[in-house]
Amino acid sequence: MAGGVGTLLALAACGESAPAPVATAAQTSAAPAGPWTFTDDRGKKIELPRRPTRVVAQVGSAAALWDFGIRPVAVFGPHKLKSGEKDPQVGNVDITKVTGLGNVWDEFNVEQYIALQPELLVSSMYVKGTLWYVPDKSKDTIEQVAPTAGVMLTGQSAAQVIGKYAELAQSLGADLNAPEVSSAKARFEAATEELKKISATGLKVLMMSGGPDTMWVVNPPEYPDIVHLTQSGLDVVTPDKVDEGGFFQSLSWENADKYDADVILYDARTQALKLEEMMKKPTFAKLLAVKAGHVYPWRAEAPFSYQGYADYLEELVANLKKAGQES
CATH class of the missing domain: 3.40.50.1980 (Nitrogenase molybdenum iron protein domain)
Known part of the structure; x- marks a missing residue:
């Protein structure tokens, strides 16, 4: 598996550079300086030398982060209907401004994911330890590309889940005191x-x-x-x-x-x-x-x-x- 990841990374490096993330009014203007840490609902402490800006998220997580002012570079999971319109699950995310890595269950374009040079992947969890819409067949590869963060849904109240996404968004640079929030x-x-x-x-x-x-x-x-x-x-x-x-x-x-x-x-x-x-x-x-x-x-x-x-x-x-x- 490690050899396969290395090959994919090499191929990605030969391609075009990934697009830069888009800032919003609800994000702080400060540069992502200094170390970044976040402990997710698996009890996993993620530590990076600087705050991640290239975030990839499952559509539910992307919708939550978007409303707090964080703009993922890509999404996976149901985001586009057969008609071409947005799936309601993706909320206010502008799907014309993010890369879609997969639109149905068990679909995740790993090569495209690597090419985006992601710094963090975020997804909800219905079962602790299992990231929603991250396919079992490629989860080991995905985990090697960038750190992952999971937010637990089952057994929590909406207020608790919103609070966890707010905590994550703030750590990623969101301003929780922004007027819209x-x-x-x-x-x-x-x-x-x-x-x-x-x-x-x-x-x-x-x-x-x-x-x-x-x-x-x-x-x-x-x-x-x-x-x-x-x-x-x-x-x-x-x-x-x-x-x-x-x-x-x-x-x-x-x-x-x-x-x-x-x-x-x-x-x-x-x-x-x-x-x-x-x-x-x-x-x-x-x-x-x-x-x-x-x-x-x-x-x-x-x-x-x-x-x-x-x-x-x-x-x-x-x-x-x-x-x-x-x-």
Whole structure:
């Protein structure tokens, strides 16, 4: 493997030099001087002689860092739809200004990655030690090219994850007191307070995802966004039995009425079954929340930034208020 990496590095060196990173208003003007250290959620302490500026990130991490003012040079993971438009997962990242190293699972262009001369790779983790969308087949090579940093999602609250990305972004030169960051944080906090008020009314919420033959009821403790909702007092259905892995309970559509709820939040990601398709499932269509029109999107992959979660929570609060008024 080491020989292969050496060959790829040599080939990259013969090519054109990689583009320079782009600075933003939310980044400090100081040059990346002196040693740089960061301890990620694996407990891994990364030490470099200077602050890295050439950052490559999985799309979820890129979206979070972007909102804090850090501009990755490349992304990997779903960032472009078949139509050519941005995948919602990539948030506010301008995909015309970053290199795409892969757009689907198990796709990562290692040669292109090396040619970019990366100084740091960032990705979230659902399983500790496993960087999301870094393929097993090439992870050893990728690890040899540049240090990697992982941010844990499972078992954390959204506020904790946002805090970790804020810590990383600040270490990379972001100004957490920049107006756009401060404003987004204030919106996030205000929306959370509104959510607490709505939660006190006792609305029960079911959060789910759909496939052609299966309805998945999500298990709240495993999702940072839902942990934030439940910590704010929202009554979210917890399945009485979860599948291996702990993330959800699989039900046939015939059993879609297993749990009662006033509101249903459905997975709005591109890979999930669309609401109009779920409405064709007789048992789902007969649910009281569905008949009442209290079915709203669950933004399962909102960027872990104050801006991303302000947008998410403001939409959710508006929908829950509507459901509460109509109940």
